[in-house]
Amino acid sequence: MNRVTHIAANTFREAVRDRVLYNLIAFALLLSGAAILVGQISIAIERLVVVNLGLTAVSLFGVVIAIFIGIGLVSKEMEKRTLYTVLSRPVRRWEFIVGKFFGLAGTLVVNTFCMAIGVFAALFYVAHKFQSSDAWILVALFFIVLQFLILCSLALLFSSFSSPLLSAVFTFSLFVIGSFAEDLRGFAGMSHGLTRWLATAAAYLVPNFSTLNVITQVAHEQPIPAHLIAYNTAYALTYSAMVICGAVLIFERRNLK
Amino acid sequence: MTMTGSRKVTAVASLLLLLSLAGSILLLRQLDRMRTHATLEEVLYFNSPKWIKRLSLGYDGLLADIYWTRTVQYFGIRHAMRATDYNLLAPLLEITTALDPKLTVAYEFGANFLGSKPPIGAGQPEKAVALLEGGIRNNPDNWKLYYNLGFFYYIDLKDYAHAAEAFERGTKAPKAHPFLRVMAAQMAQHEGEIQTARMLWQATYATTKEDLIKQNAIAHLRALDVDEGVAQLEKLVAAYTEKTGRPPSSFNQLIGAGMLAGVPLDPDRKPYELMADGRIELRNPEDFPFAEKGLPLGYKPGPPKFH
Numbered sequence: 001m002n003r004v005t006h007i008a009a010n011t012f013r014e015a016v017r018d019r020v021l022y023n024l025i026a027f028a029l030l031l032s033g034a035a036i037l038v039g040q041i042s043i044a045i046e047r048l049v050v051v052n053l054g055l056t057a058v059s060l061f062g063v064v065i066a067i068f069i070g071i072g073l074v075s076k077e078m079e080k081r082t083l084y085t086v087l088s089r090p091v092r093r094w095e096f097i098v099g100k101f102f103g104l105a106g107t108l109v110v111n112t113f114c115m116a117i118g119v120f121a122a123l124f125y126v127a128h129k130f131q132s133s134d135a136w137i138l139v140a141l142f143f144i145v146l147q148f149l150i151l152c153s154l155a156l157l158f159s160s161f162s163s164p165l166l167s168a169v170f171t172f173s174l175f176v177i178g179s180f181a182e183d184l185r186g187f188a189g190m191s192h193g194l195t196r197w198l199a200t201a202a203a204y205l206v207p208n209f210s211t212l213n214v215i216t217q218v219a220h221e222q223p224i225p226a227h228l229i230a231y232n233t234a235y236a237l238t239y240s241a242m243v244i245c246g247a248v249l250i251f252e253r254r255n256l257k
Numbered sequence: 258m259t260m261t262g263s264r265k266v267t268a269v270a271s272l273l274l275l276l277s278l279a280g281s282i283l284l285l286r287q288l289d290r291m292r293t294h295a296t297l298e299e300v301l302y303f304n305s306p307k308w309i310k311r312l313s314l315g316y317d318g319l320l321a322d323i324y325w326t327r328t329v330q331y332f333g334i335r336h337a338m339r340a341t342d343y344n345l346l347a348p349l350l351e352i353t354t355a356l357d358p359k360l361t362v363a364y365e366f367g368a369n370f371l372g373s374k375p376p377i378g379a380g381q382p383e384k385a386v387a388l389l390e391g392g393i394r395n396n397p398d399n400w401k402l403y404y405n406l407g408f409f410y411y412i413d414l415k416d417y418a419h420a421a422e423a424f425e426r427g428t429k430a431p432k433a434h435p436f437l438r439v440m441a442a443q444m445a446q447h448e449g450e451i452q453t454a455r456m457l458w459q460a461t462y463a464t465t466k467e468d469l470i471k472q473n474a475i476a477h478l479r480a481l482d483v484d485e486g487v488a489q490l491e492k493l494v495a496a497y498t499e500k501t502g503r504p505p506s507s508f509n510q511l512i513g514a515g516m517l518a519g520v521p522l523d524p525d526r527k528p529y530e531l532m533a534d535g536r537i538e539l540r541n542p543e544d545f546p547f548a549e550k551g552l553p554l555g556y557k558p559g560p561p562k563f564h
Contacts, residue, residue: 038322038326041326041329041330042322042325042326042329042330043325043329043362043366043467043469044362044366044467044469045322045325045326045360045362048318048322048360049319049322051318052316052318052319052321052322053319053322056316056318056319059316060316176314179314179315180311183311209315210315213315213316215315215316215318215319216317216318216321216357216359219318220359220360222359
């Protein structure tokens with residue numbers, strides 16, 4: 001377990017050294033600009049824009065980081081030949097994969113935490129106060145982190161057997177398909193025979209990102225049911241674990257010579 | 258002292274960068290002049306709300322905000338140009354509310370934009386009603402939408418039956434303002450037009466947090482004061498004319514006849530003007546953009562300005 005922690009800490013340090021957290025500057029500029037500007041060019045949606053834009057930016061910045069760092073986690077180590085140094089020590093392959101996953105997830109959690117502070121600061125700027133319904137924004141942020149866990153695991157899965165470019169394409173495609181998961185299920189419901197089976201299988205196999213997206217609801221101060229929080233958490237953790245297991249299986253069998 | 262090679266490159270590159278930047282700005286300005294306003298504004302690249310929602314990848318809330326801002330900008334620009342056609346207004350509102358059916362502000366303001374007569378709005382009352390009905394379908398518990406619908410039927414369409422029905426439906430919504438029940442009854446009787454309109458605008462003022470709506474309500478209440486004052490003065494002038502056989506030449510004659518206590522004043526404390534033909538006119542009609550009485554003959558109101 002100690003070895004997994006070390007790999008995770010190194011992955012986090014590497015991401016910070018790669019100036020990943022610089023995206024926070026862009027985020028701060030975007031949010032403060034929007035908070036000031038929208039009040040002047042639109043009507044009655046200042047709070048909505050801060051919540052919608054803030055959470056969307058948190059999500060999109062995180063998605064980009066998860067994909068572009070995740071795809072290089074294994075291949076970059078192989079390219080730099082540092083992977084062989086790591087694996088020559090008493091570190092098992094699965095520990096390497098799991099450590100990398102936690103390192104990237106940690107980077108994204110820290111990034112999201114900083115952005116969340118920005119969202120609440122902007123919210124305070126436009127509304128001049130906090131209200132109890134603002135607590136639901138924390139739930140939306142938590143769901144966004146759950147999305148990142150799934151994406152990190154997917155990026156890592158593809159990175160364990162494919163080139164960075166193809167991994168990026170696969171991961172992003174799954175992100176798009178996962179956002180359409182509800183439509184896919186609707187399509188399955190309308191079709192018959194083999195198509196129905198295939199569509200249903202695909203709908204359950206791809207990650208369902210739409211269930212983890214409650215940005216619009218919290219922007220309208222609608223409460224998120226406790227059972228949705230529980231099921232979404234369980235779903236995201238189970239799905240990530242499944243994908244990580246897949247990545248470990250592939251990486252264990254991969255010929256690194 | 259001579260410059261090193263590296264410094265020379267830096268200096269030349271910096272100079273070229275600045276020149277290119279200035280050149281690109283100048284070229285863009287020239288391009289803006291060449292392209293018409295219509296080319297820049299009257300384009301809706303995607304007009305299927307369903308597809309836009311799909312393409313938003315779940316970030317439909319933010320996209321709805323962007324479309325709402327675009328709607329406000331579109332309406333504002335067309336309004337400032339005193340345009341009579343607002344072809345993109347209804348599709349923009351349709352997309353906005355499809356992306357975020359809970360964005361009630363789009364229904365409330367959008368119906369105003371669509372339904373008001375030109376040059377104040379687009380003059381499309383049937384689309385305004387459809388928009389509000391859509392809003393009610395998506396937010397059946399929001400009593401303000403029923404209120405807006407009834408308000409619109411009453412103020413803009415003078416359709417008392419539908420107004421009464423809308424207010425009545427609103428009374429059934431949870432946390433409905435008790436005022437809706439009064440309005441439903443008032444509509445059923447449809448009497449005392451100015452008093453009813455005053456009640457509606459006062460309720461609008463009292464129940465909103467938006468500054469723009471408050472300002473709009475104040476402007477309408479001021480206009481109602483003018484309408485009421487001018488109507489009363491015209492009655493007095495008619496009574497004087499009937500009594501003496503000729504219209505009064507000044508308010509002093511009405512004061513002398515004991516019909517007025519002093520020179521009548523508008524809500525801004527400026528005296529009304531009595532015209533030779535007995536009409537009453539406002540001294541500054543542009544300060545009362547929603548007034549229907551007291552306007553000079555052939556007067557065309559400008560865009561509303563709020564106090």
